Amino acid sequence: MAKRQIHLGAVTTPTGGPGQHTLWHDPEIPGDASVSIDWYIKAAKQAEAARFDLVFIVDSQFITPHSPPHYLNRLEPLTLLSALATHTSNIGLVGTATTSFNSPFNLVRRLASLDLISNGRAGWNVVTTGDAGTAANYGLDEMYDYETRYGRAQEFVELARALWDSYEDDAFPRDRATGQFLDRAKQHVLNWEGEFFKVRGPLNIESSRQGAPVIFQAGDSDQGRNLGASVGEGIFTHAPDIPSGQAFYTDLKARAARFGRAQDELVVMPGISVVVADTDEEARELEAHYRDADHTFAAALGEFGRPFGWHDFSQYDLDAPFPAEALVHGERSFYTQAQAVTQRAVDNGWTLRQAVEATRSARKGEFVGSPSTVADKLIEWWEARACDGFNIHIGHPANFSRFTSEVIPILQERGAYRREYESDTLRGNLGLPVRPNRHTVRRDQEGIA
Incomplete structure (x- = not known):
């Protein structure tokens, strides 16, 4: 078994997401950063140089005049990640896509395309969509209720995995001598008829080297936790302290066991903000400065x-x-x-x-201090099984640079974080198994050639 290590993701909301309406005032952040492919390429390369597991693109499809700058004007995740795939080679590429307002065949095909373009580095953050106004953008008078949203999500993921198994790994001989392009016995029609979806199949694209995109999930309700425990492979969450993180971690792993899954099939990564300075005192001063500078009361009331x-x-x-x-x-x-x-x-x-x-004026952050203090705290959470890793909000570029150049080396010296990538697929770096094609498994069990 591979040695347990801290996993890291980089969360990008360049001009400022919730709680950071004036982040874009930072002179290091171009005003158009959220729609600038050059900005994202630079950020992804920086994270990859620091051996991050993944870069994560958040998304939603409803805005108001009170939405934060990044939400008002940003690139669509899968299009953006496909571009980043051509400028990176190891880092995972994870994008948010809703199960409430997407057609399964279309979304599953786009995710499979990203997985092939990136040579096995795609991940899908499954969301049910909480912004109620989104319904009106898709011709609905009101939002789905909770049970419907999570019922659709559960079925959507199961359907996606079935579609990704449309072709067995050796379905395409591409043999010029015999003229055989496809082994037709290894193409599988789905004929899915569920509670929410009806899809014939098969999907018209083969799988990547990692088998299928990694499934991420971030719900905290009882329904959300069950969804994550049953189908999630990466779990995005938030926790204010170690006891809260441990409680969530223990609950999710226990739920996963009840679904017949092993604990190491889920990687739990809470989202955190990090502030690094020469001393702990200076870091706390910088934290207070960021808090005041990045968010006004008027903006907070608007997005409340x-x-x-x-x-x-x-x-x-x-x-x-x-x-x-x-x-x-x-x-x-x-x-x-x-x-x-x-x-x-x-x-x-x-x-x-x-x-x-x-x-x-949220409580003081956990991950604020000198490089050694921040490294100590990250390791403390990880060793306490409050998480398997962290999603780091990039925020102010200078601060993220200090994290990658000063904190990462300490984590490496202490043996808690990789010096080199273990793999060039997202599954490989997260230590997750490749899901075998269900039809190949059946064929092997039945002894079919």
Whole structure:
């Protein structure tokens, strides 16, 4: 068994995602960075030079005037990642795509294309879409309810894997001497008829060397955790501290076991922000500066309604008690997040202003300090089984450069992080098994040539 090591992903929201509306004021960030392929190529190459496992492209398909700059104007993930594939050779390429507003055959084919273009480095972050307004962009009057969203997601992934098995690995002899291009016995029609989808198949593209794209998932509700535990291979999450991370980690691995899966078939990677400076004190000062500079109260109030289906909170008295009744607007959006925000405000007796301010003045970050302090904390979380690795938000370029040039070498010296890639596929570097083609397995079991 390969030695356990920290896995790292680089999360890109160049001009600023949620909580970073004014990140683009940084002079090192071009105003058009979120639609600049040159910016992404530079970031991907930097992460690859630091031996990151993957670069992760987030996505959503509904915006309001209050959406953060990166959300207002950004490249479509799979198109972007296909371009990055031609400028990198080892780093994984993971993009978000919704199961609520995509046709299975079309999306599965695009993901398979990225996997071939990248020579086996594609990953799919499966989302059910929480932005309620997205429904109107796809001809629907209202968002799917929770059960429907997660039911579709479960079936979508199972259908995707079945389509990716349309061709067995040796289905294309391409033998000029015999004139045989395809071994027709190794092409498989699907004829899928499920609760949500009906697809004939087969998919008109072969699999890559890693068998199929790696499935990532990031839900935190009970339905989301079950989806991740049953089909996820990479798990994106958030945790404020080690006990919270351990609780999530233990729960997900236990759920996976109940689905008949081994614990090492899931790689848990919480998203984190890192601040590096010469000393711990200077890093805390820089953290406070970033917090004030990257997000204003007006921006925080504008985006506060996102988990509540973009409910407009500006209509309320800022200094009156938090309007807990607004939770109803989150029922078909990011309900778990909206519920947590509401519960926290009610428990603390906050006004709306205090609840909004809490999103700006979050607790001090865990991964803030000198290079050795940050490395110590990363290793502490990892050794405590609060995670298998981390998704690092790139944020300010100068700060990310300090992480890659000063923290990474310490992790390597302490034997917690690779010096060279183990593989040139995403599965290989994450230590995940290649899923065998189901038809080949059946053929071998039945002794069919």
